[in-house]
Amino acid sequence: MDSFSYPNTHLTNPTLAPEAPRMKLEPKQTLYFTGDRAESLFQIKKGMIRFYMTTPEGRSITVRHLVPGDYFGEEALAKGIRQDTAEALTRVETELISPEYLNQSTLNSVIASLSEQMRRVMNYEYHLQQGTLKQRIARYLCALTETPLAYEGDDGNFTLSVTHSFIAEGTSATRESVSALISELSSEGLIASGYAKITLLDMDALQALVDEPIAFL
Numbered sequence: 001m002d003s004f005s006y007p008n009t010h011l012t013n014p015t016l017a018p019e020a021p022r023m024k025l026e027p028k029q030t031l032y033f034t035g036d037r038a039e040s041l042f043q044i045k046k047g048m049i050r051f052y053m054t055t056p057e058g059r060s061i062t063v064r065h066l067v068p069g070d071y072f073g074e075e076a077l078a079k080g081i082r083q084d085t086a087e088a089l090t091r092v093e094t095e096l097i098s099p100e101y102l103n104q105s106t107l108n109s110v111i112a113s114l115s116e117q118m119r120r121v122m123n124y125e126y127h128l129q130q131g132t133l134k135q136r137i138a139r140y141l142c143a144l145t146e147t148p149l150a151y152e153g154d155d156g157n158f159t160l161s162v163t164h165s166f167i168a169e170g171t172s173a174t175r176e177s178v179s180a181l182i183s184e185l186s187s188e189g190l191i192a193s194g195y196a197k198i199t200l201l202d203m204d205a206l207q208a209l210v211d212e213p214i215a216f217l
Contacts, residue, residue, distance in 0.1 A: 038075035047092030
């Protein structure tokens with residue numbers, strides 16, 4: 001899905017130019033796959049994207065999450081191949097940027113964005129190693145309330161549009177282990193789990209489970 005072309009005009013700032021191509025994605029739609037040829041950079045304008053890699057055993061492991069304002073697809077700067085798979089978690093709108101039209105100002109913005117993402121990825125890796133699985137799940141659920149996957153109900157509780165598999169892939173665990181602990185959290189009255197959604201009923205109790213808040217999203 002990477003290929004595109006700009007009009008035959010010189011773009012001094014492709015991220016602002018109205019002619020810059022945009023792409024819309026539906027939830028679960030894939031933007032590109034591991035191994036695809038990298039031809040363009042992207043910037044998220046709306047929504048949320050997750051990036052994952054697949055183990056030889058077929059397990060998907062989330063490696064980073066991106067939100068509006070983030071640039072990605074940096075492999076295009078080296079004319080390389082995609083190192084991970086990009087999947088829309090919500091309705092997404094992205095802008096495509098040809099490396100050919102990058103000016104210094106835009107390049108500086110890309111570098112700053114990638115630097116911030118590196119900080120978040122390092123925190124995310126630390127999160128995966130910190131605490132029990134129950135603590136990691138609680139931390140992940142709390143962190144997701146700050147993303148486009150969450151919406152606040154009239155009762156003030158946050159509901160997350162996520163599945164047990166998604167939580168497992170984001171906490172480096174198996175679906176079975178995550179499902180068992182989500183049932184435990186539900187029985188304790190901290191959350192309510194439904195089809196492809198989890199409602200956080202007691203944020204204070206969930207946050208109390210987390211020994212150390214980590215900003216990775």
